[in-house]
Amino acid sequence: METSPRKCVAPFYAVAVLWLAGGALVPLYEPMHYGLMAAVSVVVFLAVNALCHCASPGDEQPPQAAPTAGSEAAAPSQAPTTGNPDLDKILKDGQLAISEMKRLDANIADPGISADIVRLEQVSAKIFEExxxxxxxxPQIRRFMDYYLPTTLKLLNSYDRMSAAGISGxxxxxxxxxxxxxxxxxVAAFEKQLDSLYGAEALDISTDITVLETMMAREGLTEDPLKPAKSDQPENPDGIHLEL
Incomplete structure (x- = not known):
């Protein structure tokens, strides 16, 4: 809300005091007396106004509007976009799913189910991070996002409502x-889903290890794994064997 700038009132009080004192000390009988008092009043007004350094209305800065709750405060809570709409949707849905798991964990009193929910939350977070x-x-998590995750949340929500009913029908x-x-x-299915995301990477690493071992053996840097290991027994060229 805009407010009008405050004006200095000291000059007005000074003029009022001048007229009160002048009326009490100097009789005002003729128009010349009033003219003289008016002239003195103008001088007093300007002098006091200058001493007070009263700012003109244009010198005061307008009050800054307070930030609304939906402008700057809401900006940090918005998840940054990756530039990939498909990925942004998956990450947003994943964040909502993990938040729902936290809520269910807080509501459900059974320690076994609570521990399973915590594990699901941890594995799901790693899936979305990967x-x-x-x-x-x-594409590897399409079925996970479209069926396994929402169905799991549906089962847990049903468990939450029924366990809170307070009866044992x-x-x-x-x-x-x-x-x-x-x-x-x-839980085992979620863990297997996470493990499957590393399948191609694990195959690449295994292939790199095999190629590295072969090249190092070919260059004589290591023993050739294809050659049989030499026996530690001393050679016997005469073929003589001693028996006891």
């Missing part, structure tokens, strides 16, 4: 037991 560094691996107890039994399988 895809961030290697976007070419996005047949349907609720059976469903809770099924979800508890399924969670270990889900």
């Amino acid at each position: 895809v961030r560094h290697s976007p070419e691996k996005i 047949e349907n609720i107890s059976t469903t809770l037991s099924k979800v508890e039994g399924m969670m270990r399988t889900v």
Whole structure:
């Protein structure tokens, strides 16, 4: 909201005091007396105004508008884009999924399910981080993003609601037991999904190791793995064997 600049009021008070003192000390009977007082008032006004260094309205800076909650404050919370719309969507969905896992972990009291959720959260974060560094691996997690992850969250949400119902009916107890039994399988599947992202890299490393070993052996830098190892027994050219 804009505010008008404050004006210096000291000159006005000085003129008022002048007229009060002048009226009390000097009788004002003729128009000349009033003219003289007016002239003196102008001089006093200008002198006091100069002493006070009153700023003109144009010299004051307008008040700065306070930043709104949705402008600068919201900027840091926005996730930076990578320039790849497909990757940006996966990372955004992944962040939402991990946040939902944290919420479920806080709500569910069962320590076994809670531990499984924490493990799912850790593995999922590593999956999304690997895809961030290697976007070419996005096709490898399509089924994970489209089915396995949302279905797992659906099961955990159902477990959360039913466990909070406060009763032990047949349907609720059976469903809770099924979800508890399924969670270990889900954790193993998530871990296997993460491991599969390193399949091509592991193959490349294995190939590089094999080629390196072969070249080093060919140059005589190491023993040739294709040649049989020499025996530590001393050679016996005469073929004589001693038996006891």
